[in-house]
Amino acid sequence: MGHIRLGNLPKTQKWRDLVRLIAGSGVSGGVLSATSYVEAIAAQTLGASRAGLDNAKHDSGVVYAFYMLTQVTLASRGSNWEDALARHGISLASDSTVFDLTSEIQAAIDRHVSRSSSGATDLSEMAQQSVGESLMSLAEKRTANLFAGSSDEVRNAIHTLSTKKGFGELGQRFFGRFVARFLNFYLSRATAAALGGPRLPDLADVAEFNEALRIHCDESARIVRDFCGEWYSKTAYREGIDLENASRFLAVAVRKLSSELEQQGGEV
Template identity: 35%
Template sequence: MGHIRLGRIPGTRKWQEVVSLISEGADVPQIAAKSADAAARGLETAAHDKALVHAFWLLTQIPQAARQANFAERLRALGLEVSSEPTLLDVVGAFASAVDRRVRETGGRTDLGETAQHAAAETLTFLAGRELPSLFAPSPSDVQHAIAKLGTSDRFSIVARDFFSRLTRRYLAYFLSRELSNHVGPQQRFASTGDHTKFNVALDLHCREASRIIKEFPGAGTAKPSLSRAALARRKPRISLT
């Protein structure tokens, strides 16, 4: 996966309102909500972003592959180039390569798509990783079992919410990171880099808590893990951080 560049705050009225809120010391929920509103146009393109749709589709299909006896073969059928007994890092790396390949074939790499690719990789690593044994090196069977747990109906909403909270946080950070650094120092919003860090932690927590109200995008508690890639593309996200 590539590296996402820091974005500049656009010069629109809504983004200038975000800058004002930061300068005035507004709390995290206010800044997050206003930032999401300002970024809404970009987020509305999500359903048409090839990398985002493919990344999320693979995130729904990899756990289903793990529920089958021929796990590695099923992964290869999804376009993931793995060995016969892949580790979790192997699966995540193959996932990233598969998304890259898809984008090269279809064209249209975007910052939003790359953000989604990173978010999906983080979700798979985090949720499957916490299911692995901590005392011993996980076996291939442990890895398959851990990923398979993410494919059940009750876990599917957890996967979706984790993905969208990470996507939203990363997308807001794309715009906010550079601007926030302009407000560190004496007589500024953040008196120190420590205060700046605390704000970022609070923003991350806010995005996670708000992810439960993500609506009308596949997997947010209503869609099935077997939803097709075409069906994903027909759905449009409505992300609110208020």
């Protein structure tokens, strides 16, 4: 199957308003910092590209990427986590590192996507990258070295994310990074168009804007942190986590986060 892309930028009045907002056109009070209107920009982007984000709820690659987070953390609870991981196509040696684990997870997601009827999509790639980034960023705090160590050290680091609180933190990081990547898909073109304007005069300002957006999405994803932890803990205990209930959960989580970003934008 070919790679399915999200498509062109939305050709709407709302999108043109967004580009003007980034460029600084029509904003009173002079030149503003890149972070000043990031909430409104994030909300307007969601409004202009809502259909694309809605598709994430039904994208098999996005669902599987999130499902793999649940399975890797659950595997860390067992006495032989390497065997548990192997059941999902993840192969670790005794001297494997966090980097090795994330590489194996990425490969497992690739194999799943290649077998799906839809094939790879922009959304599935964003989710896949967000899985690796969220695991690496959180494991970094829990291991001495991301590129050295042992499988047991990796398991110990991931095990801290297998609790209700730990998976809540992991879920927040995953959804925050996923939405940030989604918004950047559209905003990278808008910021490029605005480069040289009063708001974003050079590449350093674009980088500042993108970093502000990432932080904003991470913080906004706090709305799903407890939701992730509670669902993970209860579902794993009561019935076990599978692709079907992971898909249902992801749809609700994406809707919650989308609503949160739009509400924040309306308050600016």
